Amino acid sequence: MSMPFYVSPEQVMADKAEFARKGISRGKSIVGLEHQGGVLLMAENATALYKVGEIYDRLAFAGVGKFSEFDQLRKVGVRFADTKGYAYSREDVRGRGLANAFSQVIGDVFTRENKPLELEIIVAEVGDDRYEDHRNNSLYVIKYDGFISDHPGFCAIGGNVEDVESVLQTDYRDGMPVGDAAKLGLRALSAGAERSSELDAGSLEVCLLDRERTGRKFCRLSADEVQGMLDGS
C-alpha cells in the first residue's frame, strides 16, 4: 500500500497562494475612486464581458482574474443582496455585510478546495445622505484567500497593482469632481498597462455609483460618455 506524501499545511497554503497570484498577475487592472458625486469604477477592458457590475441600490462589484469565477461570485452577491433586501428592507443591504460574505466564500474555497479562486474583487458602496450613519462611501478589496481590507478614497486590483497604486497615492484628492477622478483613473491604469497598448475611452469600462440618483444608483457609461468626461476641463 502506498502512503501519501506528507505536505505541511504551510506548504499547501503557500502553493495555493502562489497559484492564485500567478493567475491574477496576468490580468489587467481595475481602480475604484471616490469622488464628489459618488464612486467611480474603471477597468481596462475593451470586451463585452463586463468586469464591473451592479449588485444593489448602492453597491457595485468589480473583479479581476478568471472571468467565470468572479462572474459567478457576482451572481452569488446579487442573490445574497436581493434576498436580504426582500426579507428586510432595501436600506439594510450594506457594503460591509456583502464584503464579509464574499470574504467568507472566497476564504472557504481557499482552505477547503484543491484549487483556490483565481480572483480579486472590489465591493464599492456609495453613501446615502438621507441617513445619518449611511453617508460615507466605502471601498473593500477581497483577495483570493478571503483577506479583506477597507480602502478610504481609492483602491486598485489586478496585475500591475503597485504601479497603478503609486499614481493614485500621489495624485488622489478628497472630493475630486468626477471628471478629474476619471482622468486620474486613466493615468493610473496606463501606468499599469503593458507599454504597447495606449488606453482610451474605447478600451475602458467605466461605471458609476451616482449619489444623486434615487433608488438604483449604478450606471454604466458608454464610450462617448467616457470620452466626454476625459475631454472635460
Add this chain to the structure above:
Amino acid sequence: MFSEGGTVPLQGSYQGSSFFELLQVEHDHLLPDLSAWGESAAAMIPHGTTVLTMKFGSGVLVAGDRLATAGHSVASRDVVKVFETDPYSVMAISGAAGPCIEMARILSVELEHYEKLEGEALELEGKANKLSQMIRANLPAAMQGLAVVPLFAGFDTRRKTGRLWKFDITGGRYEEGEFDATGSGGLYARESLKHGWRADLGRDEAVKVAVAGLTAAADEDRATGGVDLERGIYPIIKICTSDGHEDATEEEIAACYRSILEARAAGGNL
C-alpha cells in the same frame, strides 16, 4: 446561500436567474404556503377592491382606488394598490391585500434580479408571463379564498406601444386590446370605461376617463373608495409611456372629480 456545511458555497442549489424560484428553492420560509390558513382567514384579512387599466394614445394608464375592506368594515382608507414593478411596467392588485402586495414586491425584485444577472431586462411579455407563473403558484391559497387577481400593464419598448393583461386565479393570462378593470367594483368601472374610452385618447383625457371609471365603481360598489375630497385621499393613477412612469397629480384628479360633481349637480347622469 453562503457556506452551508459541506457543500461548495459558490454553488447554491439554485443557479438560475429568477428571484421567485430562488426563494422557492433556497428560502421557502420567505414564501409561506397560505393555503394552510383556510377560508376563515379570507374573511378576516383586508381585500383590495377596484383597479382599472387602459391603453391610450401614447401608452397605458393604470388606476386604483385606495380602500381596503375586511368583511363589511373598512380596513384601510389609503392603501396603495398600484405598483411600479420596473421603469416600464405597472401592476395593479385586487383580492387578498397581503398576498397581493407581496406578489407585487416579489415581481419587482424579480425583474430587477433578472436584469442584473442576465445583463438585460425581460421583454414586457416575459414580465407578464412571469407574473402568471407566480399567480399559478398561489392557486392552492386562491382556492381557499386568498385570491390574487392583478392587472399588469406597461410600455413595450420594442413594439413602441402600451400593452395590458388581465389574469385569472389559475394564472391564465389574457392580453386586452383596449381596457380592463377588476375587483369588486370592476364591472361598474368597465361599464364606465366602455363609454368614455377611445384608442386615441390624450393623456389628460385618459386621466379623466379613469377618474370617471373609479367614480362609477365607487357609486355602485360599497367597497370601492373613489375620490375622498373630505380626507384628501385620491386614487393612484400611473401613466407609463416611452419616457417611463409618471403619476397623475392629486390636483389633477381632484379637478376631474369636481367636474364630475358639477355635471351631476347640473342634472347630468354621471
